[in-house]
Amino acid sequence: MKNNIIVLYNTWTGFTQRYAQLIGEALDCPVHALKDAPADLSQYDTVVFGSRLHAGVFDGWKKAQKLLIRRGAKKLVVFATGAMPNEAEDTIRAMWEQNLTAQEREAIPHFYLQAGLCYEKMGGVDRAMMKFAAWAMARRRAKTAEDEAFQSAIRQSYDISDPKYIQPIAAFLKQEN
Numbered sequence: 001m002k003n004n005i006i007v008l009y010n011t012w013t014g015f016t017q018r019y020a021q022l023i024g025e026a027l028d029c030p031v032h033a034l035k036d037a038p039a040d041l042s043q044y045d046t047v048v049f050g051s052r053l054h055a056g057v058f059d060g061w062k063k064a065q066k067l068l069i070r071r072g073a074k075k076l077v078v079f080a081t082g083a084m085p086n087e088a089e090d091t092i093r094a095m096w097e098q099n100l101t102a103q104e105r106e107a108i109p110h111f112y113l114q115a116g117l118c119y120e121k122m123g124g125v126d127r128a129m130m131k132f133a134a135w136a137m138a139r140r141r142a143k144t145a146e147d148e149a150f151q152s153a154i155r156q157s158y159d160i161s162d163p164k165y166i167q168p169i170a171a172f173l174k175q176e177n
């Protein structure tokens with residue numbers, strides 16, 4: 001049976017879009033920005049939604065969830081992209097606990113894909129937020145190794161994305177459908 005999946009995404013600087021397209025290619029399924037999502041999603045067995053992390057928040061998730069359910073989405077799978085490495089497992093787990101309820105974590109398979117930071121494509125508000133984050137981190141006295149790495153990483157744009165990081169979500173979707 002043909003995989004009946006659609007991938008939808010929000011993106012600001014392109015990382016999530018790139019991952020969404022890679023997932024779409026791996027599964028041979030349609031990929032759209034969330035704003036261009038089809039009006040009727042009931043024809044799909046699974047709707048995949050991807051967005052960035054933004055100050056710890058899975059950006060746009062609550063709004064997207066309402067829209068997807070209103071348009072008939074049945075099974076949801078989500079992925080978040082961010083600047084932290086995949087190895088930051090405790091932080092990633094805590095992030096999901098903050099962004100999805102216990103019930104949602106149980107019902108909605110969720111994946112984190114490391115991406116990076118792109119100051120060149122970032123909007124003014126985001127750039128100001130990053131400047132503030134750098135300032136706040138510089139003032140912090142007791143820094144963990146993770147804090148130090150974060151402080152040094154956010155000084156400039158970087159790209160730690162890789163097509164191979166779609167493997168867990170692509171494998172999951174292939175086996176599910």
Ligand SMILES: Cc1cc2nc3c(=O)[nH]c(=O)nc-3n(C[C@H](O)[C@H](O)[C@H](O)COP(=O)(O)O)c2cc1C
Pocket residue numbers: 010011012013014015016017051052053054055056057081082083084115116117118122125126127129130
């Ligand atoms: C203001 C701001 C806050 C961010 N907060 C986080 C964060 O809390 N955790 C994280 O891992 N990445 C964070 N990021 C990095 C973005 O999530 C990352 O660059 C993401 O892949 C961007 O996705 P996009 O290119 O699809 O817009 C932040 C970026 C900005 C600009």
